[in-house]
Amino acid sequence: METVVPKQALELEMAGKAAGPCVFVLFGAAGDLTKRKLLPALFNLVKAKLLPNDFALMGVSVDDLSLDAFRDQVSQFLPSDDTESRNWLRDRLFYERGDFADGSLFSRLGQRLAQIDLEFHTQGNYLFYLAVAPKFFGPVVQQLGTAGLSQQGDGHWRRVVIEKPFGQDLESAKALNRSISTVLQENQIYRIDHYLGKETVQNIMVFRFDNAIFEPIWNRRYIDHVQITNAETVGVERRGAYFDHAGTLRDMVPNHVMQLLSLTAMEPPVSFHADAVRDEQAKVLHSIQPLNSEEVLLRSVRGQYGEGFPDGERVPAYRAEPGVAAESRTETFVALKLNIDNWRWAGVPFYLRTGKRLAKRQTEIAIQFRRTPFQLFRNAPLHQPHTNTLVLQIQPAEGIALSFGAKIPGPLLRVGSVNMDFEYSQYFGADAYTGYEVLLYDCMIGDATLFQRSDMVEAGWCVVDPVLDVWKALPPRRFPNYASGTWGPAESDQLMAQDGRQWRRIEP
Ligand code: BG6
Numbered sequence: 001m002e003t004v005v006p007k008q009a010l011e012l013e014m015a016g017k018a019a020g021p022c023v024f025v026l027f028g029a030a031g032d033l034t035k036r037k038l039l040p041a042l043f044n045l046v047k048a049k050l051l052p053n054d055f056a057l058m059g060v061s062v063d064d065l066s067l068d069a070f071r072d073q074v075s076q077f078l079p080s081d082d083t084e085s086r087n088w089l090r091d092r093l094f095y096e097r098g099d100f101a102d103g104s105l106f107s108r109l110g111q112r113l114a115q116i117d118l119e120f121h122t123q124g125n126y127l128f129y130l131a132v133a134p135k136f137f138g139p140v141v142q143q144l145g146t147a148g149l150s151q152q153g154d155g156h157w158r159r160v161v162i163e164k165p166f167g168q169d170l171e172s173a174k175a176l177n178r179s180i181s182t183v184l185q186e187n188q189i190y191r192i193d194h195y196l197g198k199e200t201v202q203n204i205m206v207f208r209f210d211n212a213i214f215e216p217i218w219n220r221r222y223i224d225h226v227q228i229t230n231a232e233t234v235g236v237e238r239r240g241a242y243f244d245h246a247g248t249l250r251d252m253v254p255n256h257v258m259q260l261l262s263l264t265a266m267e268p269p270v271s272f273h274a275d276a277v278r279d280e281q282a283k284v285l286h287s288i289q290p291l292n293s294e295e296v297l298l299r300s301v302r303g304q305y306g307e308g309f310p311d312g313e314r315v316p317a318y319r320a321e322p323g324v325a326a327e328s329r330t331e332t333f334v335a336l337k338l339n340i341d342n343w344r345w346a347g348v349p350f351y352l353r354t355g356k357r358l359a360k361r362q363t364e365i366a367i368q369f370r371r372t373p374f375q376l377f378r379n380a381p382l383h384q385p386h387t388n389t390l391v392l393q394i395q396p397a398e399g400i401a402l403s404f405g406a407k408i409p410g411p412l413l414r415v416g417s418v419n420m421d422f423e424y425s426q427y428f429g430a431d432a433y434t435g436y437e438v439l440l441y442d443c444m445i446g447d448a449t450l451f452q453r454s455d456m457v458e459a460g461w462c463v464v465d466p467v468l469d470v471w472k473a474l475p476p477r478r479f480p481n482y483a484s485g486t487w488g489p490a491e492s493d494q495l496m497a498q499d500g501r502q503w504r505r506i507e508p
Pocket of ligand 1: 164194
């Protein structure tokens with residue numbers, strides 16, 4: 001198969017555009033996210049020569065570590081394939097121990113950063129990354145303000161990256177937005193959602209807005225409904241204590257699932273500038289009809305996994321996971337039917353489902369087109385009525401597939417469904433990136449397109465809040481209600497069946 005843009009060419013094209021001088025100040029430098037994602041992503045940026053020479057990383061955490069111990073710890077999480085890049089990064093690592101609630105940490109930090117500026121010519125540009133527990137988001141930002149570290153001016157910038165979850169409902173998200181906006185301008189705030197770092201998620205926009213053939217049919221006249229599936233096979237792993245307070249609805253829907261939905265349903269932006277794109281995303285999120293209590297009962301499904309034997313091996317029920325309450329009522333599966341109240345989408349339901357311990361890991365957006373107005377081949381033997389489905393495969397398979405009807409070869413006229421497939425890996429080779437590279441790089445160059453604005457975050461919570469309220473008032477009666485390794489509770493299928501539809505069959 002012809003390779004359109006060879007990977008090497010892409011890498012060369014990116015080279016030479018290193019970000020400007022800065023210090024990356026990493027709060028939570030000994031945490032899980034740092035080890036699993038942020039350090040490998042930074043390392044990939046070093047290898048791609050996208051970090052400037054005038055760069056340093058200041059790790060901050062409560063752990064009592066010497067500088068050497070911190071440097072050794074970081075090195076452990078870097079691939080060993082490129083000694084030069086490892087040494088490059090190691091020489092630029094620094095560490096400050098402290099309690100995030102303690103003001104003296106921030107004045108010490110200010111002094112250390114000023115020294116680094118002198119030594120590394122980082123020019124007072126600081127990127128503060130809050131890879132910390134959500135309860136520290138507001139307090140750390142306040143402390144940065146008090147210590148004068150958030151103040152931009154004299155040709156230097158200050159930016160703050162905030163991880164998810166951003167709030168636990170609409171009210172707390174608004175309160176957090178209010179609190180951080182007393183210290184930071186909106187353009188200094190980078191609310192991160194790692195789904196926007198995924199190539200296939202970014203490609204939704206390219207697919208829709210750089211190809212003239214799809215946009216004319218991307219609306220209620222041609223589309224019957226849309227299904228967004230975000231299925232995981234893993235359970236809660238080591239995050240039981242966090243997850244048991246959050247649940248799948250909060251953990252996945254206002255952020256990741258809403259990103260997928262907004263990119264699929266938004267209007268074409270007037271440019272690719274951050275606010276032009278985010279205006280359109282916010283607009284479509286605001287157009288989602290909030291569910292009233294009765295609709296929540298009819299259009300939402302929750303589930304919790306019981307034990308099961310997904311690959312022939314027994315896995316425990318959610319309630320038996322470490323950190324989870326023995327009688328937990330927290331959901332690990334959600335299905336929702338949403339409607340978007342605008343001209344493009346009126347009458348086109350968006351069905352969403354996401355859950356843990358499902359039958360297959362698969363994230364995809366399936367656009368189900370309408371049937372032909374008249375079924376010409378309805379009397380053909382073996383004719384199965386089929387529809388055209390366009391599937392944007394986000395992960396782990398990355399690609400796009402279009403199914404359509406074709407004549408099955410032979411003397412009889414028989415119609416079957418066939419696929420036209422594009423696979424990323426075949427065209428572009430395997431992707432060794434974590435998804436965080438582009439996000440970290442964008443923060444350093446000040447491009448906020450792939451970050452959530454305050455209004456987008458709040459719009460996501462507006463969708464979820466009424467469901468949270470009804471679910472809280474009416475605790476689930478029958479948890480667990482699906483076995484690990486299945487496609488969730490029977491009610492999820494009923495949600496579709498009541499509209500005469502069914503979830504797309506995702507082959508194991
Ligand atoms: C995180 C959630 O934000 O996203 C996790 O907190 C979830 O519960 C994860 O497993 C899914 O991310 P990905 O990239 O594996 O789809």
